[in-house]
Amino acid sequence: MISSSTIPLFMAIPLGGAFLCALLGKRVKSAADGIGIMAVVGVFMLSIFSVITLQATDGGRLTTAIGNWQAPYGIQLVLDSFTSFMLVTVNLIAFLVMIYSISYMTRYTDKWKFHTLFLLMLAGMNGVVITGDLFNLFVFLEVASIASYALVAFGTGKNELEAAFKYAVMGSMGSLLILLGIGFLYSYTSTLNMADMAERLQLLGDSRITLTAMVMFLMGFGLKAAMVPFHAWLPDAHPSAPAPISAMLSGVLIKALGIYAICRLLFNVFGMAPQVSSLLMVFAAVSMAVGAVLALKQWDMKRLLAYSSISQVGYILLGIGIGTPLALLGALFHLFNHAVFKSLLFLDSGAVEYATGTRDLRKMGGLSSRLPITSGSTLIASASVAGIPPFAGFWSKLIIILAAVQAGYWFYAAWAVVISVITLAYVMKITRYGFLGRIKKQLEVIVEVPAFMRIALVALALICLLGGLLLLPGVREGFLGQASDVLSRGVVTLSEVVR
Amino acid sequence: MNAYLPYVMCIVLFCLGVYAVLAKRNIIKILIGLCIAEYAVNLFLILVAYRVGGRSPIFSSTDVILPDVMVDPLPQALVLTAIVIGLATTAFLVAIAMRLHDRFGTYDITKIRELRG
Amino acid sequence: MSREHSPGMSVIVKMVTRLTAWVILLYGIYIVLNGHLTPGGGFAGGVIIALAFVHSVLAFGKDEASKIATKAGASMVEALGAILFIAIALLGLSWGGFFVNFLPKGTPFDLVSAGTIPLSNIAISLKVGAGLFSIFLTVTILMKSEEKK
Numbered sequence: 001m002i003s004s005s006t007i008p009l010f011m012a013i014p015l016g017g018a019f020l021c022a023l024l025g026k027r028v029k030s031a032a033d034g035i036g037i038m039a040v041v042g043v044f045m046l047s048i049f050s051v052i053t054l055q056a057t058d059g060g061r062l063t064t065a066i067g068n069w070q071a072p073y074g075i076q077l078v079l080d081s082f083t084s085f086m087l088v089t090v091n092l093i094a095f096l097v098m099i100y101s102i103s104y105m106t107r108y109t110d111k112w113k114f115h116t117l118f119l120l121m122l123a124g125m126n127g128v129v130i131t132g133d134l135f136n137l138f139v140f141l142e143v144a145s146i147a148s149y150a151l152v153a154f155g156t157g158k159n160e161l162e163a164a165f166k167y168a169v170m171g172s173m174g175s176l177l178i179l180l181g182i183g184f185l186y187s188y189t190s191t192l193n194m195a196d197m198a199e200r201l202q203l204l205g206d207s208r209i210t211l212t213a214m215v216m217f218l219m220g221f222g223l224k225a226a227m228v229p230f231h232a233w234l235p236d237a238h239p240s241a242p243a244p245i246s247a248m249l250s251g252v253l254i255k256a257l258g259i260y261a262i263c264r265l266l267f268n269v270f271g272m273a274p275q276v277s278s279l280l281m282v283f284a285a286v287s288m289a290v291g292a293v294l295a296l297k298q299w300d301m302k303r304l305l306a307y308s309s310i311s312q313v314g315y316i317l318l319g320i321g322i323g324t325p326l327a328l329l330g331a332l333f334h335l336f337n338h339a340v341f342k343s344l345l346f347l348d349s350g351a352v353e354y355a356t357g358t359r360d361l362r363k364m365g366g367l368s369s370r371l372p373i374t375s376g377s378t379l380i381a382s383a384s385v386a387g388i389p390p391f392a393g394f395w396s397k398l399i400i401i402l403a404a405v406q407a408g409y410w411f412y413a414a415w416a417v418v419i420s421v422i423t424l425a426y427v428m429k430i431t432r433y434g435f436l437g438r439i440k441k442q443l444e445v446i447v448e449v450p451a452f453m454r455i456a457l458v459a460l461a462l463i464c465l466l467g468g469l470l471l472l473p474g475v476r477e478g479f480l481g482q483a484s485d486v487l488s489r490g491v492v493t494l495s496e497v498v499r
Numbered sequence: 500m501n502a503y504l505p506y507v508m509c510i511v512l513f514c515l516g517v518y519a520v521l522a523k524r525n526i527i528k529i530l531i532g533l534c535i536a537e538y539a540v541n542l543f544l545i546l547v548a549y550r551v552g553g554r555s556p557i558f559s560s561t562d563v564i565l566p567d568v569m570v571d572p573l574p575q576a577l578v579l580t581a582i583v584i585g586l587a588t589t590a591f592l593v594a595i596a597m598r599l600h601d602r603f604g605t606y607d608i609t610k611i612r613e614l615r616g
Numbered sequence: 617m618s619r620e621h622s623p624g625m626s627v628i629v630k631m632v633t634r635l636t637a638w639v640i641l642l643y644g645i646y647i648v649l650n651g652h653l654t655p656g657g658g659f660a661g662g663v664i665i666a667l668a669f670v671h672s673v674l675a676f677g678k679d680e681a682s683k684i685a686t687k688a689g690a691s692m693v694e695a696l697g698a699i700l701f702i703a704i705a706l707l708g709l710s711w712g713g714f715f716v717n718f719l720p721k722g723t724p725f726d727l728v729s730a731g732t733i734p735l736s737n738i739a740i741s742l743k744v745g746a747g748l749f750s751i752f753l754t755v756t757i758l759m760k761s762e763e764k765k
Contacts, residue, residue, distance in 0.1 A: 020695075022691065023692065062567060066714050067708070067717065068716050135580075165611075169529060172537075180540050182577075183540070186544075187547040249751060484643070500737070
């Protein structure tokens with residue numbers, strides 16, 4: 001349905017929409033909303049078509065060269081199953097968050113600036129996922145990062161500015177480390193195309209330069225993915241941003257920029273070495289513990305959810321570290337699930353803040369009587385985070401734990417189960433203090449949130465409920481199975497990518 | 500060792516920039532440290548492209564210049580892009596620093612600590 | 617003898633700026649248009665064009681210089697530059713690829729040659745010049761509102 005020449009549209013449509021918003025947004029009323037919705041719907045449709053097209057393509061891969069300059073001299077855009085999986089995840093969440101933000105952002109001034117920056121961030125994320133060239137990945141990573149720094153500071157209150165400053169300085173440091181790694185790799189292999197670099201690295205063998213580059217990449221992309229010990233920006237940045245931006249940041253940005261890049265580089269370019277995977281597993285275990293334990297003592301709802309993000313990213317990294325095909329399937333499924341339920345939880349906290357004006361759990365209580373849809377979707381999302389059957393989160397955590405047991409890592413499997421119990425504890429904290437119980441006197445007059453916000457919440461809750469169906473035998477091969485196959489097949493050389 | 504000396508100086512410059520980001524209390528000094536680190540990485544990229552006795556990679560209409568004697572032009576394009584990205588980040592951070600001074604009344608980062616826990 | 621309540625700098629600076637701002641602008645346009653022949657191109661030329669406007673704002677004060685370039689005008693030019701760049705890229709799609717150089721390439725070392733590259737240079741220079749000028753205006757307007765408190 002889509003041909004290889006429409007691949008660049010994934011980044012051209014949001015970019016064009018962003019600049020059209022900047023041009024027309026101030027002059028024409030509600031033009032920014034319209035352009036934003038049309039751009040996001042367009043890219044979402046294209047991503048669904050890309051999954052369907054890849055089923056019919058032999059080799060499971062579409063490539064195009066920018067400007068018809070052939071690889072390895074030109075920039076290549078490669079669309080394989082892992083890419084289309086990430087594209088569907090990113091654009092689905094962006095679509096629902098855009099619907100939500102039509103009514104939520106009326107409380108802020110200058111909505112057209114929000115839509116411009118949002119579409120720029122989406123263009124950056126799409127660009128990171130579809131590119132096959134290492135420096136192009138860095139450029140789009142920076143586009144998305146700088147747009148997200150500006151979006152975190154959108155309200156220009158005291159907390160937002162402090163959080164945005166910390167996030168920007170640490171994010172820039174991470175990007176500089178990535179650029180240094182790219183410099184080392186270029187000096188060793190003298191090419192920037194990822195497939196060509198994989199081929200030359202196999203010929204030239206390992207040396208201290210590749211070790212240095214790998215360490216730089218782990219540090220830089222680990223900072224983008226909020227891996228412990230590079231996580232310190234996340235608990236400040238995610239609560240201070242407006243709720244739709246928290247949902248995008250926690251739901252898709254840390255995955256598209258951090259985890260996707262780590263997977264792509266470690267599996268398809270460098271080839272996974274056993275020391276690197278055990279290092280990743282250690283970082284993952286520490287992330288799970290730090291995130292879960294620190295989430296228990298938070299009383300600010302969004303800060304609790306931010307620490308929970310660190311913990312769940314630890315689960316995904318554990319699956320990637322184990323490296324067997326079953327573990328990779330579990331990790332990618334958990335990536336999809338976490339994108340859905342974490343963005344649903346952040347949108348819920350935004351709805352609670354819209355209705356009651358507070359984020360502090362001690363000041364809430366009994367909201368389920370006045371806000372039925374918000375509390376219903378929060379309960380569904382919380383059950384999914386905690387891993388209660390039959391919600392989607394249960395299946396993905398089960399697959400990761402089973403893969404750990406199958407590969408012989410008994411300690412990590414037990415660790416994952418223990419952290420699961422702590423996860424259950426902190427989501428019960430949200431539901432018990434926020435939603436159950438008796439409602440306070442001054443909160444009795446609140447009403448349910450506007451229609452657009454409700455549509456987004458209900459849609460995400462439905463996906464949470466039905467997410468387990470992605471594991472049915474027919475559907476599993478098409479969507480998740482092929483994506484994890486791309487990773488477990490190992491190094492991809494240039495002759496496979498060039499047609 | 501002499502052949503690697505420029506690269507070592509680049510890494511030393513990068514470490515100086517990181518030291519300024521970590522140890523200084525004034526927001527503007529942290530910004531300057533970040534800029535120094537960024538200059539160090541750009542310099543490293545250009546040094547990767549150097550060839551002893553090479554000339555600049557520009558063709559001329561009057562003489563014939565073979566591409567073998569030119570330095571590598573690809574990292575120069577990378578550095579151009581990296582400089583633009585650094586400019587955008589610096590402009591953003593300067594605006595944030597000015598607004599922080601507006602709200603908090605100070606440029607001292609140890610006094611801007613409302614988010615904790 | 618300087619008077620504090622007259623905006624901008626002294627009379628000598630204003631007289632010289634009337635000449636040098638145009639020279640800087642012309643130099644910037646030269647760097648942009650020869651981007652495919654000599655070093656420079658869109659970004660460097662755009663920075664120099666922005667400097668010409670910054671020069672006149674510094675010398676004349678914001679209120680008089682706003683007759684030439686305002687913040688709203690700079691925003692519009694910036695967005696137009698970016699849309700022009702993406703339009704050139706998307707037009708290549710009808711000639712067989714994204715970003716394909718579809719105009720005739722001409723002979724090397726001519727001013728009109730190399731296809732769409734001079735057009736991309738002009739688009740980038742518009743965006744960068746207008747962007748840097750609006751960054752400068754934002755920073756100085758913020759300083760002025762701070763001093764008034």
